[in-house]
Each structure stands twice: as C-alpha cells, then as structure tokens.
Amino acid sequence: MRILRAADYRVMPWKNGGGTTTEIAVSPDGAGLDDFDWRVSMARVEGSGPFSQFAGIDRTLAILEGDGIVLDIAGRPPTSVNRTTALFSFPADVPTAAKLVGGPITDLNVMTHRGRTTHSVERLAVSAPVEIRTEPGTTLILCLEGEVVIAAAEPVRLGPLDTLLVERDNASQPAQPSLLAQPAHDTTLFVIRIGGIRGND
Structure with missing residues (x-):
C-alpha cells in the first residue's frame, strides 16, 4: 500500500x-x-x-x-x-x-x-462511508476534492488529488478484499482497477 x-x-x-x-x-x-x-x-x-x-x-x-x-x-x-x-x-x-x-x-x-493489462474506472460520489473493493492486481483510489480517510492497519488520509495505491499479487493472497472510505464531506472518488492478462500477470 x-x-x-x-x-x-x-x-x-x-x-x-x-x-x-x-x-x-x-x-x-x-x-x-x-x-x-x-x-x-x-x-x-x-x-x-x-x-x-x-x-x-x-x-x-x-x-x-x-x-x-x-x-x-x-x-x-x-x-x-x-x-x-x-x-x-x-x-x-x-x-x-x-x-x-x-x-x-x-x-x-x-x-x-493491450494484451498485457486491462483496466476499469469507477467514479463514486460519496457523502457517507463506502466500501471499496480491491482485486488481484492494482487498485488506485484518487480523491478528487475534499478529504477522505481510508480505514487500514493505519488510517490513510487523502487530500485533494492524493491517491492510495493498493497491490495484490494474486487471488489467493491474504489481503483485505475491500477498504472503507470515510469522506469528511461530499466528495468524488475515482477507483481505478488494473489487472494482468492471464499468462502475463
């Protein structure tokens, strides 16, 4: 992380x-x-x-x-x-x-x-705590504005345009499958998930 x-x-x-x-x-x-x-x-x-x-x-x-x-x-x-x-x-x-x-x-x-990695991008308008799913590969959580706290072993505070990067090696890796995001007020988060193509991950 x-x-x-x-x-x-x-x-x-x-x-x-x-x-x-x-x-x-x-x-x-x-x-x-x-x-x-x-x-x-x-x-x-x-x-x-x-x-x-x-x-x-x-x-x-x-x-x-x-x-x-x-x-x-x-x-x-x-x-x-x-x-x-x-x-x-x-x-x-x-x-x-x-x-x-x-x-x-x-x-x-x-x-x-193309052929090495794939991605998905999700835009979340949040005003209350929300669970954010992580998957094998890389998950990035970008705070567009305001402030959000990501609950982890040590809470992570993100300000405007800060990003949290979470990496999971594979599906069997013991890792937290989701993270709780707690916004200080209304904000927008972008959740970017990047995975490898089978045989190249």
Whole structure:
C-alpha cells in the first residue's frame, strides 16, 4: 500500500508536445511514454486539437474540471464527455481530436497496454462511508476534492488529488478484499482497477 501525494506527481510534456500531463503512477516504475504496461495521469487541455497516439494502448478518459470536450475519433461519431457523462473508453492508437466545449479542462487518463493489462474506472460520489473493493492486481483510489480517510492497519488520509495505491499479487493472497472510505464531506472518488492478462500477470 502506497500513498501518492499530489505535490509529488511528475509533470512532463505530452507525447505530441502540445501541452503537459501530470503523471500519478506508471508501471513499471520510471517507464517512459513508449514502454509502460499501465499509466494513470491528469492533463490540462488549454485548446482544441489532436490527442497523442499510443500504439497498442487502451484508454479511458474522465473530466475532472471544466465544461467538457467533444471527441472526434476516426470511424466513430463525435462524442461529448463532461463531468456528468459516463467515463469514455477508446483505443489510443487511432487518430483522435478534441474540441473544447467552454474553455480549458483537466482530464483523467487511464491507459493500459493491450494484451498485457486491462483496466476499469469507477467514479463514486460519496457523502457517507463506502466500501471499496480491491482485486488481484492494482487498485488506485484518487480523491478528487475534499478529504477522505481510508480505514487500514493505519488510517490513510487523502487530500485533494492524493491517491492510495493498493497491490495484490494474486487471488489467493491474504489481503483485505475491500477498504472503507470515510469522506469528511461530499466528495468524488475515482477507483481505478488494473489487472494482468492471464499468462502475463
């Protein structure tokens, strides 16, 4: 179990050089933009334009701040994504462009290498204690705003944009199957679960 503080996240250029992204976590540790198994990051998008392409990568996007964007993905009709719509998943290796709806946004990006890892992303609006399921692999709990305490052997307090990373090696590992999250007030949590493909985990 690791606590990842927002102040310690790595800021780096986009792959296409069009802006900067804040890397929350990556595997393997220290992996670059072309050799990761999975990556979780936030990006500030100041203007409309093309997305970076990542060969062999599946991607899920969520809006954290701002009015949202319209994604134009090759072979699909334009799709609107904002803070109230469902999270949006798409292949990161097809041409994709974004049009801002009402000004700059901040988005959350979860990316996994197709054939090596898989992922799911859940957005939870919480105002009372809630059980968060962990699974074999890696579970990340991102506190979007406010403060939440995660009950563990030693309680973990997460502030705005802090993340708790929990790793379980396999299904038989004796580990707590769920964690109790206790928000200080209304907040939004993102729960990201990353698993390995059978034979590669």
